[in-house]
Amino acid sequence: MPELIEVELYRRLAERTVGRRIVEVEASDAWFLKGGVTAAEVLGALEGATVVGTDRRGKLLTVDLGDDRPVLGLRFGMTGRLVLDDEAPIEALEYGSSRDDPGWDRFAVRFDDGTRLRTNDPRRLGGVELDPDVGALGPEASTVTVAQLRPALSGSTAPLKARLLDQARLAGLGNLLVDETLWRSRFDPARPAGSLAAAEHRRLASAIRRTVADLLARGGSHTGDLQAQRHRDGRCPRCGTLLDRRSIGGRTTYSCPSCTGPAAPAR
């Protein structure tokens, strides 16, 4: 479940490798290489390169290797973790494994100072890419403005939640963050995205930024107030009502039927 919060923690870890030179690349898992790139091409592009900086758009981590090299893109899917030597900012992912099996290392680079940065991903849902298309992603969710959110939602009949999960419209939110955000701001996830009024755009944009900041401070996408009740028979932490469990946007969705919804706006 790495969402932008986890990937931001990964980025901060990767940032520590700035100035180090890559002396060896481990890319033996062809499945993990995306965009049609071969292991040989990745090796050629990365070996000898020095890490210049890191960046992130939504759930995509990018590593800048200088002007004469392609940008290294890292995606983590749902169970991917980034580990520098033995240091992992996320010990165990919410729906991942608590083990750290070396057999799950899908990609790694070794630096000239002997340190090693690796992706450990049991389910191989993440991937490595060269020069990823950052432009295909929507605006960054953690800093989204009303002016950015409005066009992402307006005119759409799709459920609000589905649009917020669409990385081409808004980059960074995953299932847990969206449910937490909508619950906090009392929106019905199933409501048509295009039905929001101007004041609601403001309320939602603000809720997205605040929820991301709050859960980042707490340490993960799974630290939301709704999380403990994300199960059948779960109850709304605010009013105690039995939570709705539905599939919206193809994802399991928990929401409070009592204190959310168009018929029951915020008090």
Place this chain on the structure above:
DNA sequence: ATTGTGGCCTGCCCGC
């Protein structure tokens, strides 16, 4: 174009 669905990958947990 937009929206919905199913599949990919595989560990884990539950019930029998």
Place this chain on the structure above:
DNA sequence: TGCGGGCAGGCCACAA
């Protein structure tokens, strides 16, 4: 104790 089925969700291909 072992086993099978369901489940988790980020992402992409594909269908309507």
